[in-house]
Amino acid sequence: MKQTARAADDGLKLSAWLPYRLFLVAAQVARPLESFYGETFGLSQAGWRILAVIAERDAANASEIGRACALDPFATSRGIGQLTELGFAVRRASKSDRRFAAVSITRSGRTAFSRIAALGSAIETRLLARLSESERTTLDSALTRLEGESARIDTGGWRALLEDAGAP
Amino acid sequence: MKQTARAADDGLKLSAWLPYRLFLVAAQVARPLESFYGETFGLSQAGWRILAVIAERDAANASEIGRACALDPFATSRGIGQLTELGFAVRRASKSDRRFAAVSITRSGRTAFSRIAALGSAIETRLLARLSESERTTLDSALTRLEGESARIDTGGWRALLEDAGAP
């Protein structure tokens, strides 16, 4: 996690490498939640994410949903399909432009969401309990910038990364 | 990211939920790296993680490797198999206990690792450049505690989570 990285840095230590550390926390924390909504509702990860999005944002179309939870159009379509099969969501074609379908959460979808969200909040609470108030504030604002930078890294692709490392 | 979460919290907002935010940064940042080592070397995610582990820790056996990069024995075995096929690693049965196989990185494995690590370091550098020195320090120590807590959350499973949320 040192800042003075050379272009060819063999000293990368997985357990100290920031992206791996973030991944590890996210993966470990996602596992119990996933097995909960998987066993209880037969929901996939994409399904849960979409459910969370339509719970707070009614009548969104597929691409809005996809953008909000970082899913490609295929995964989004399948996730919505899963939710409608489970009775957790309904699709209604838009009146003005029938290519768009407004997706809404159903009552039973909201019930399922509440139960998963309770577990999700419990996880977050457990994590935040390990941090001081000022650490939470710092983490919040740091994460906002990391989200922005990681999005740029993603869209740039690996060639762009090597370019600015090679010619800084 | 509020601390006062009730047992049944409907107000979970995906984009503000700490585990999702960590996941998002990790996933966005992993994508260009993955396509690099995938296209260039035909390496899987597990393969890359194992390569990083054996680059810094010679002659480790499969379970040590698995522990070090959070892979189950199946994925570890398959990852090592991939690395040996690519000529990036060799297995040698241990002299003292032939159930164990010591896995070592080869010269070409180290070359591949160097090239991937360069990209990995470039990514980390880009991320850290967005943070101040004190933010880096805070993030480092906060992440250490989050890693510990997430490991406990993972091993406890979802039932344990609902119990201590229900009876705090």
Add this chain to the structure above:
DNA sequence: CACAGATAATTGCATAGTGCAAGTACTATG
């Protein structure tokens, strides 16, 4: 020493998830 019971790692196979080409249904535009 034999041999039941661990342990480390691997393999087979069924199932689940992903990526992409192609398709449908619709709208906008010259």
Add this chain to the structure above:
DNA sequence: CATAGTACTTGCACTATGCAATTATCTGTG
């Protein structure tokens, strides 16, 4: 009114994952 473009959706091949069963090996006990 053909053409192009948009918003999904589906089918299919391929990949990954989870888990039972297997192999090979070692250890403790009578």
